[in-house]
Amino acid sequence: MRKDMKTSIIILLTALLLLAACSVQKINQGANVKEDIGYLRLNGIIRNRQVYINGNSVGVDPEDDVQRYALKAGLYKLEIRSSNRILLAQDVLISGGQTVDITVP
Numbered sequence: 001m002r003k004d005m006k007t008s009i010i011i012l013l014t015a016l017l018l019l020a021a022c023s024v025q026k027i028n029q030g031a032n033v034k035e036d037i038g039y040l041r042l043n044g045i046i047r048n049r050q051v052y053i054n055g056n057s058v059g060v061d062p063e064d065d066v067q068r069y070a071l072k073a074g075l076y077k078l079e080i081r082s083s084n085r086i087l088l089a090q091d092v093l094i095s096g097g098q099t100v101d102i103t104v105p
Contacts, residue, residue, distance in 0.1 A: 038094035040078070042067040044104030049087070052079040068099075080104060 042051065047062040053069065054077050060067055073096040080088040087105045094100060 035096040036073050037070050038073055038096050039099040040069045040071055040076070040092060040094060041099050041101050042069075042080075042104050043101060046104055048082055049104060050081045052081065053077070055079075078102065 040053070043066055045065060046060045046067055049060065051058050051060050051067065053071070058069060071094045073094055076092045076094060078088070078090055078092045079086055088102075090102075092100055092102070
């Protein structure tokens with residue numbers, strides 16, 4: 001009976017150690033994901049403007065003078081248009097954990 005109890009305790013402790021190791025790995029992976037995210041912040045009146053990131057239209061709140069977009073770290077093509085005219089076209093480098101500020105023309 002004692003041998004069975006010892007074996008059960010060893011199996012239980014081993015399982016707990018494995019679960020703890022998996023949890024630590026997931027937490028570390030989550031931290032890496034946050035570091036890979038940066039922000040693009042557009043400042044200025046956005047009313048009657050359309051914003052495109054890499055050719056894709058992104059939503060804007062015309063009532064808010066600050067638009068903020070979370071993006072993976074990398075190089076992006078930003079365009080701000082009004083009435084089918086391109087007001088601003090530039091490449092924007094987003095770095096993890098950083099915010100890039102652009103003034104809306």
